[in-house]
Amino acid sequence: xxxxxxxxxxxxxxxxxxxxxxxxxxxxxxxxxxxxxxxxxxxxxxxxxxxxxxxxxxxxxxxxxxxxxxxxxxxxxxxxxxxxxxxxxxxxxxxxxxxxxxxxxxxxxxxxxxxxxxxxxxxxxxxxxxxxxxxxxxxxxxxxxxxxxxxxxxxxxxxxxxxxxxxxxxxxxxxxxxxxxxxxxxxxxxxxxxxxxxxxxxxxxxxxxxxxxxxxxxxxxxxxxxxxxxxxxxxxxxxxxxxxxxxxxxxxxxxxxxxxxxxxxxxxxxxxxxxxxxxxxxxxxxxxxxxxxxxxxxxxxxxxxxxxxxxxxxxxxxxxxxxxxxxxxxxxxxxxxx
Numbered sequence: 548x549x550x551x552x553x554x555x556x557x558x559x560x561x562x563x564x565x566x567x568x569x570x571x572x573x574x575x576x577x578x579x580x581x582x583x584x585x586x587x588x589x590x591x592x593x594x595x596x597x598x599x600x601x602x603x604x605x606x607x608x609x610x611x612x613x614x615x616x617x618x619x620x621x622x623x624x625x626x627x628x629x630x631x632x633x634x635x636x637x638x639x640x641x642x643x644x645x646x647x648x649x650x651x652x653x654x655x656x657x658x659x660x661x662x663x664x665x666x667x668x669x670x671x672x673x674x675x676x677x678x679x680x681x682x683x684x685x686x687x688x689x690x691x692x693x694x695x696x697x698x699x700x701x702x703x704x705x706x707x708x709x710x711x712x713x714x715x716x717x718x719x720x721x722x723x724x725x726x727x728x729x730x731x732x733x734x735x736x737x738x739x740x741x742x743x744x745x746x747x748x749x750x751x752x753x754x755x756x757x758x759x760x761x762x763x764x765x766x767x768x769x770x771x772x773x774x775x776x777x778x779x780x781x782x783x784x785x786x787x788x789x790x791x792x793x794x795x796x797x798x799x800x801x802x803x804x805x806x807x808x809x810x811x812x813x814x815x816x817x818x819x820x821x822x823x824x825x826x827x828x829x830x831x832x833x834x835x836x837x838x839x840x841x842x843x844x845x846x847x848x849x850x851x852x853x854x855x856x857x858x859x860x861x862x863x864x865x866x867x868x869x870x871x872x873x874x875x876x877x878x879x880x881x882x883x884x885x
Contacts, residue, residue, distance in 0.1 A: 550577070553597045554586050566643040571633050578643045580650065585630060600628050602651035606689040607644075609637070609666070613872055618644065618687075641666060645673065645688060654680070654692075663738045667728060674738050677746060679716070681725060695723065697746035701756045703739070705732075710859045714739065728859075 550564070554577055558564075566578040573588035582599045589595035600620055608619035616637045618630040632640050646661040655661065655675060665672040671687050673680035682692040699719050706713035706724070712732050713724040727735045740752065749755055 551575075551586055551588075551595065551597070553595060554584055557584055557597050557599060565647070568636065568639050568643060570636055570640075576630075576632075576640055576644075578647050580647065583630070583644060583647065598628075600630060601625070602647045604648055604652075607648060607687045608685070609641075609687050611637075611869075613869060613876070641687075645671075648688065649673065649680075662742050663734075665727075665731065665735055665738075667731070670725060672725060672735070674742050676742055679739065679742075697743050700743060700747075703743060703752045703755065705736070710856050 550558075554575075558579070559581070562579050562581065564577050564579055568576040568578070570576055570585075575586045577584040577586060580602075582601050585598040585600065587593070587596045587598075601622070603622065604620045605623050606619075606621040608621070610617050610619070611634065614634060615631050616634050618632070618640070620628045620630070622628075630640070630644075642661065642664040645664050646655075649655045649661070650657075656677075660676045662674045662676065664674075666687060669683060669685065671680075671682040673682075678697055679695045680692055681695070682688050684691060695716060695718055700716050702715075702717035704715045704717075706715055708726075708729075711726040711728055713726050714735060716723045716725075743755075744750070744752070747755060
């Protein structure tokens, strides 16, 4: 590909173009390991130009308008910068830009390949050939992120919901769930499974536990990490799971605690606590057991899922309204031109 002269002049000695992305017309985004060069072709009212955006960012954001989206690059010392792109080019720009930011910040290692980036408003997933990165929050990316190395994953499963499906990874005895819009699940599933199995040199998910700790040894009281909403940037969907799923992780393997009968006694006592039916303290025993504490949050989690489903519906309506407005504007422009 032939580079515009002003872009070639902007490149440092030995600096090469890793990726070029069309921004519409003759405009281009040229991504190098050190920076992104935004080339704007000349027109009737403007001359051609090139702008250099450093990848040494502390925070990367994304906001959407009716026709364009704006990436915000926030720096520790330098003034913040912006990159405006057409809405239909967001995904094409997001992956190479974020991959370069991760490499520049030392988040990924030399030679670590980014397979795919998924962004669902409050959840960003980055799948590399070594691990899965996740970021939860309003920003696309900042220092508050987590990584799941593929070499410690013992299981991969899915929890279906009416709007979103939970991608469930078992890691070092704990369960981590990332909710994905149902219409994007096939993409996420294919990318995550392919990268995971390739990293582990496994033929199927069932083989994952063969060279790691047996998944059956997972502590029934282990914490469950549930990673946030999934208002899709381009899918227009949100997150929810089956109502019973949050409690399943802690309840299915845990023994049922002793329960008092109508006379204030229990059917089964815990010898380690030194309790006997004649103590008359069944209510206190039930309150203090760790099993009771593990299941108590279930109603709150169920309420959060209901709220998430409502948010999904609102997001879908907003997306439909945006598309409708765009169609009306295009029609008006067509009528004016004719």
